[in-house]
Structures are given as C-alpha cells and as structure tokens.
Amino acid sequence: MFGRRFEPPASKSFSKTSKVNKSSSSFSKSSGVSKSRHEPRQHRRPATSSSSNVPNQTALSPTGTLTPSIVTLVIGKDQRIFAAHEDVLCASPWFQQALSDQYMDPQNSKRIHLPDEEPEIFSSVLEYLYKGDYYPRLVHNKRRNSWEIEQIEEEGRSSNESTVYHHAIDGDILKDTVIYCTAEKYGLEELKRVALRKQGLQSGIQCSTILTSARYAYANTPDTDSKLRAHYLALIIRSRSTFKRSGTMQLEMFNGGTQLFFDLFVALCNHVDDISSAQNTPRSNRHFF
Numbered sequence: 001m002f003g004r005r006f007e008p009p010a011s012k013s014f015s016k017t018s019k020v021n022k023s024s025s026s027f028s029k030s031s032g033v034s035k036s037r038h039e040p041r042q043h044r045r046p047a048t049s050s051s052s053n054v055p056n057q058t059a060l061s062p063t064g065t066l067t068p069s070i071v072t073l074v075i076g077k078d079q080r081i082f083a084a085h086e087d088v089l090c091a092s093p094w095f096q097q098a099l100s101d102q103y104m105d106p107q108n109s110k111r112i113h114l115p116d117e118e119p120e121i122f123s124s125v126l127e128y129l130y131k132g133d134y135y136p137r138l139v140h141n142k143r144r145n146s147w148e149i150e151q152i153e154e155e156g157r158s159s160n161e162s163t164v165y166h167h168a169i170d171g172d173i174l175k176d177t178v179i180y181c182t183a184e185k186y187g188l189e190e191l192k193r194v195a196l197r198k199q200g201l202q203s204g205i206q207c208s209t210i211l212t213s214a215r216y217a218y219a220n221t222p223d224t225d226s227k228l229r230a231h232y233l234a235l236i237i238r239s240r241s242t243f244k245r246s247g248t249m250q251l252e253m254f255n256g257g258t259q260l261f262f263d264l265f266v267a268l269c270n271h272v273d274d275i276s277s278a279q280n281t282p283r284s285n286r287h288f289f
Contacts, residue, residue, distance in 0.1 A: 075122045092186040118178065
C-alpha cells in the first residue's frame with residue numbers, strides 16, 4: 001500500500017509525530033517544534049504497525065472482502081507512487097466519484113493524480129482507511145479513563161514533532177489540522193473526528209505554528225465547519241495571556257485576509273458576556289433563614 005517511488009524525481013519525506021501531554025496554554029519556544037523546512041526527513045512509519053484495537057484491513061470494504069482491483073495514486077509535486085485497493089478507496093465519496101470521471105488518467109483507468117496533496121498526509125489517510133487510525137494511534141488509558149496518543153521511542157524518531165512541512169504555505173503546519181482538512185475534502189467524517197481528538201491532545205506548540213495552522217484551517221474548511229475552527233478559537237482564548245504578547249499575533253491581525261479574527265472577536269465577546277452574566281446572576285437556589 002505505502003508503495004514505491006516514481007522515478008526520476010527525488011524522494012522527499014516529511015515530519016514525524018509528537019509526544020503528547022495534556023493541553024497546555026504555554027507555547028514557549030523551547031517546547032515548540034523547530035526544524036529545517038527543506039531538510040529531508042526519514043519516512044517514519046512501519047507498514048506492519050498494529051494493535052489489538054485496530055480494525056483489520058477489510059473493515060471498510062463494502063463487502064467485507066477486498067477485490068483484486070488496485071488503484072495507483074500519484075501524489076505531490078515529486079510524484080510519489082501509492083497503491084490501494086479500489087474497495088478501500090471507495091469508502092470515500094470523493095474517490096468513488098474520482099474513479100469514474102475526469103480525475104482518471106485517460107491512458108490508465110486505475111491511476112489518479114493528486115499533485116496538491118502532501119505524501120506524508122496522504123500516507124496517513126491511507127493508513128486510516130486500512131486500519132481505522134493513523135500513526136501515532138489513539139490509546140485508551142483505563143486507569144485514568146482518558147484518551148492518549150501512543151508513545152513509541154525508536155531510533156531515528158523524534159518524540160516531540162507534531163508538524164509537517166506543507167509546500168502550499170512554504171512552512172510548518174500542524175499535521176492533524178491538514179489531515180482534518182483532507183478528510184473534509186474526501187468526505188471521511190470519522191477521520192475528521194480522530195484528527196480533531198488528536199489535535200486536542202497536543203501541547204507545547206509555538207504561537208506562530210498555531211496561527212499558521214488556524215489560517216490553513218479557515219482556508220480549507222467550509223464556513224459551516226463547527227469543529228476545527230471552534231477548536232482554534234477556544235485555544236487562542238484559553239491562551240490569551242500568551243497570544244496578547246505575541247508579535248506574530250499582532251502581525252497576523254494587521255495582515256488580516258481571513259475570517260478567523262472576526263470570529264475570534266465574536267468568541268471573545270461571548271466569553272466576556274458569559275463571565276459577566278455569571279457574576280450578576282443572583283444565586284436563587286440558596287435559602288437564608
């Protein structure tokens with residue numbers, strides 16, 4: 001599935017995932033993500049990774065068994081080659097349509113070109129379609145009765161990376177945000193929920209990365225989106241003491257060009273109104289004698 005490369009373009013890999021703690025309002029430089037934008041990275045996910053709570057590879061097949069029909073997917077500017085079963089891809093309404101219309105290569109009925117996708121992201125989408133999750137997986141902590149992201153320490157892997165370089169913005173962006181937006185495009189609602197939950201577990205991210213990711217989220221989700229956009233608004237309000245001192249925040253607001261900051265203003269107003277209302281509401285449930 002996570003296949004061979006198309007020659008002659010040079011191979012290109014992207015970032016690894018992060019070690020995750022509970023949400024934090026701190027976005028200090030020391031705890032944030034920092035790496036060279038154009039430096040090649042090692043592909044970090046073994047195809048054989050599995051756990052007992054991951055569905056088997058036929059879980060999303062309409063019939064429960066996979067047909068031998070294989071689709072070749074040419075991904076990104078470097079034309080990375082991926083291969084997947086048609087049954088698996090057809091879990092996405094977008095691919096159902098793409099397999100029968102103008103997205104197909106006229107010389108090969110089983111080849112789809114997606115030059116604007118990032119290979120790192122598309123690899124995660126395929127992993128989800130086959131396994132029901134993507135690396136690093138969500139695991140349930142029974143002792144704490146909470147969800148966490150699995151911790152895997154392997155040679156050559158960093159434990160604190162949660163971003164991916166995206167050529168469209170020429171910079172780093174939160175990987176789970178890109179996966180959410182990609183799931184929106186392909187009509188994969190459950191993948192959106194998984195990506196949103198994982199993003200909610202991230203901490204220690206730089207202000208600049210959060211603002212860049214929020215801009216990307218607004219540019220790649222519909223106005224009706226009530227999940228990812230709201231996540232960023234709540235995150236900024238919760239960490240307002242950090243953002244109000246951020247030069248990046250000041251520059252982003254000055255540049256504008258996005259619905260983000262008006263929505264943030266409305267959310268802040270609502271937040272203040274809620275606090276005022278709570279302070280002024282008489283405690284009628286108390287009885288004095």
